[in-house]
Amino acid sequence: AQSVTQLDSQVPVFEEAPVELRCNYSSSVSVYLFWYVQYPNQGLQLLLKYLSGSTLVESINGFEAEFNKSQTSFHLRKPSVHISDTAEYFCAVTRTGGGNKLTFGTGTQLKVEL
């Protein structure tokens, strides 16, 4: 079985400041990792994913995450946040090779302030 820990329930940050949202996972098998974003009263949107290859993955809106196998982490970063980045961010994991069941963390509320 897999589990995900998101260490921060809320992260307040000023606009244009950098941010890091932390995610650690636990699994006895190899995994795929995902970050999803949820805006108020909406479903989940995939932000980025790690499947294999380069451990640094990027999204189209400036977020990046780095897979660190030794530390079992997949932290999400953005060098300069915008007010529109205010949302709930969920880290998720699934085992490789099928199954497709996603295990989510409890989420981190990113609040960008002016």
Next chain:
Amino acid sequence: ETGVTQSPTHLIKTRGQQVTLRCSSQSGHNTVSWYQQALGQGPQFIFQYYREEENGRGNFPPRFSGLQFPNYSSELNVNALELDDSALYLCASSRSGGTGEQFFGPGTRLTVL
């Protein structure tokens, strides 16, 4: 490419009633998963359907049941509703044997009074 759709958007029921939620999968996807997201929590896996059969289940009681139809759309049924069933119910579709990437619908907000 049509995305995942869910209906209804909102629903209010009373304790003990039954409810059916519906989901249409994204074009080309043959697997549907359902998740329950309680307020302030991450989504919890309920079950998954593939080829019209249940293909994995989370820690939910039998009063949570589902169906998948030949066109890959799906229903989630919950019997004997309890107050704790109040949540956002999310449907996600994917391709079998894929990378685990799932595409989510907007959800159905269920309130049990």
